[in-house]
Amino acid sequence: MADYHPRVEVRVIDDEKGKGLFALSKFNKGDVIFEERPLVCAQFLWNQAYGYLACDYCMRPLETAEENVRRLTDMPDLVLPYPECCATRKDECVECPYCEVSYCSYSCREQAWEQYHQVLCTSSSVGNTRHPLDQLQDAWRKMHYPPETASIMLIARMIATVKQAKDKGGAAHLFSQFCHKTRSKNGDISHKLLGKQFQAQVEHLRQLIIKGLQDEDLLQWFTADGFRSLIALVGTNGQGIGTSAFGVWVKNCDSLDLSPEEQDKLNIFIRSLYEQIEKESLSSFESDEDFVHCISSSEDDSSDEEGFSSVRQCCKIDLSSPTPSRFSFIGDVGMKACVTIISDPLEYFELFLTDEILNHIVTETNIFAAENLNKFKSKGHSRTHHWSETNANELRVFFATLILQGLITKPTVRMFWS
Ligand SMILES: [Zn+2]
Numbered sequence: 042m043a044d045y046h047p048r049v050e051v052r053v054i055d056d057e058k059g060k061g062l063f064a065l066s067k068f069n070k071g072d073v074i075f076e077e078r079p080l081v082c083a084q085f086l087w088n089q090a091y092g093y094l095a096c097d098y099c100m101r102p103l104e105t106a107e108e109n110v111r112r113l114t115d116m117p118d119l120v121l122p123y124p125e126c127c128a129t130r131k132d133e134c135v136e137c138p139y140c141e142v143s144y145c146s147y148s149c150r151e152q153a154w155e156q157y158h159q160v161l162c163t164s165s166s167v168g169n170t171r172h173p174l175d176q177l178q179d180a181w182r183k184m185h186y187p188p189e190t191a192s193i194m195l196i197a198r199m200i201a202t203v204k205q206a207k208d209k210g211g212a213a214h215l216f217s218q219f220c221h222k223t224r225s226k227n228g229d230i231s232h233k234l235l236g237k238q239f240q241a242q243v244e245h246l247r248q249l250i251i252k253g254l255q256d257e258d259l260l261q262w263f264t265a266d267g268f269r270s271l272i273a274l275v276g277t278n279g280q281g282i283g284t285s286a287f288g289v290w291v292k293n294c295d296s297l298d299l300s301p302e303e304q305d306k307l308n309i310f311i312r313s314l315y316e317q318i319e320k321e322s323l324s325s326f327e328s329d330e331d332f333v334h335c336i337s338s339s340e341d342d343s344s345d346e347e348g349f350s351s352v353r354q355c356c357k358i359d360l361s362s363p364t365p366s367r368f369s370f371i372g373d374v375g376m377k378a379c380v381t382i383i384s385d386p387l388e389y390f391e392l393f394l395t396d397e398i399l400n401h402i403v404t405e406t407n408i409f410a411a412e413n414l415n416k417f418k419s420k421g422h423s424r425t426h427h428w429s430e431t432n433a434n435e436l437r438v439f440f441a442t443l444i445l446q447g448l449i450t451k452p453t454v455r456m457f458w459s
């Protein structure tokens with residue numbers, strides 16, 4: 042299944058954790074340690090509902106960087122320079138000829154069709170009734186709000202993969218190698234995914250899965266216990282990844298050969314776009330009523346209750362569901378630092394308190410001092426008369442002293458600074 046570097050080894054850790062990857066030698070920053078194709082993957086359903094277009098098989102973005110950023114900033118005329126930095130190839134996109142699902146290439150469409158899409162293609166829907174798999178997605182969206190950590194379609198794709206396989210036993214075995222305990226040290230896994238009323242919700246999802254995908258040879262996955270262990274499998278082994286066409290464009294812009302002035306101009310432009318995206322995602326959330334489950338205040342709409350009702354109307358939040366996310370996330374998730382080459386605890390600390398942050402504090406402190414120190418009516422012996430501009434090294438000593446105060450006790454605070 043997986044191609045991995047000979048300098049690592051897969052070992053079984055224990056029943057709870059399952060398999061883990063162990064380094065057999067040191068790595069350099071940027072080394073590819075492990076590359077693996079997912080057995081199944083699926084776009085988060087809210088992410089899809091927001092209009093993020095992705096290949097239904099490999100999740101590659103299908104919008105161009107320009108379309109992506111136009112949508113996110115709500116600036117339909119925006120023109121993105123350096124189009125060569127956009128990685129989306131629109132001319133290669135294809136659709137399933139039977140349903141509306143899109144792919145980045147013929148190859149992805151073919152592979153999806155061969156693996157699971159024959160079973161999952163929703164073109165067979167008759168009349169006005171929604172296809173059971175569409176109902177399943179609606180139900181999941183109502184139970185699992187952003188920030189999303191899993192999709193019920195992973196389970197649908199697992200089942201469909203086995204249903205379509207020539208060797209069903211072998212295909213089912215592939216999935217059975219993963220951890221699928223319904224409980225971990227941190228509690229019930231389906232509970233964590235679905236919130237408090239998980240029992241009724243799991244049962245509702247199971248009924249919809251049975252309606253859409255029941256299979257004689259796979260009855261063990263459709264029982265109440267079997268289905269919960271599938272949810273646990275997805276909850277334990279699933280992994281969220283995120284890319285956006287605009288994010289890829291920004292990254293690719295790094296390798297452009299630009300003059301310092303052009304680089305500055307581009308940086309300012311990119312920053313202004315990110316600011317606009319943030320502003321836009323806030324305002325679209327405020328107006329998007331569909332997104333939040335409503336609490337109806339109609340039952341007790343008596344005049345005495347008027348004040349209460351109006352309050353309830355302006356904060357329509359479903360208390361039974363996890364808090365919905367307010368931002369469309371467009372960054373690249375995951376660790377940005379290579380921790381395998383770090384040996385000194387100080388280096389970890391510096392990942393958080395970077396030079397950039399320190400310099401920012403230095404600049405702002407000095408500006409504040411210049412603007413305000415002479416406004417204070419300081420006494421003759423005040424320390425403010427001895428003020429001189431601070432610098433990053435002085436700040437490092439300051440933070441170190443603060444941290445040490447937690448470890449070393451002295452009779453008075455003043456003694457730490459003597
Ligand atoms: Zn693809």
Ligand SMILES: [Zn+2]
Nearest residue numbers: 137139140162
């Ligand atoms: Zn289809």
